[in-house]
Amino acid sequence: MAGTSTIETKCEKCGNTFEATVVDHLTLVLNEDLELAKALKTGRINRAQCPKCKKVTYIERSIVINFEPQNLIVFYDKNASDEAVRQEIMSKYENVTRFNEILEEARSDIEFQIVSSAEKLKDLIDEYLKQRI
Numbered sequence: 001m002a003g004t005s006t007i008e009t010k011c012e013k014c015g016n017t018f019e020a021t022v023v024d025h026l027t028l029v030l031n032e033d034l035e036l037a038k039a040l041k042t043g044r045i046n047r048a049q050c051p052k053c054k055k056v057t058y059i060e061r062s063i064v065i066n067f068e069p070q071n072l073i074v075f076y077d078k079n080a081s082d083e084a085v086r087q088e089i090m091s092k093y094e095n096v097t098r099f100n101e102i103l104e105e106a107r108s109d110i111e112f113q114i115v116s117s118a119e120k121l122k123d124l125i126d127e128y129l130k131q132r133i
């Protein structure tokens, strides 16, 4: 299950501007979403192809991953190594959960992590995949 949005991106090869669908948030279900998990691990989750010259690029952007059934939510953002950015993400999360009854209730069971390095995200997914049966 994934939430997507459409963004404009510019082809690095021919300069053509085109629309691409990117993943904002997704739920990974252990034992089901192996391909998705691998795509996340290699940074290839957001693949876009230029309609003009067919050049394939992988779009780097922040993404929220919900690991099931661990109740772990990971906010992945390369800019989050900055303390101010982390604070902002955290307060956004606080706000969202505070105004949503279901989330508010679930909050005590959910672990929320902010990850800013691709390496750390990869380790996290490796650990997660080890629990597959």
Ligand SMILES: [Zn+2]
Residues within 6 Å of the ligand: 011, 012, 013, 014, 015, 016, 050, 051, 052, 053, 054, 055
């Ligand atoms: Zn192009």
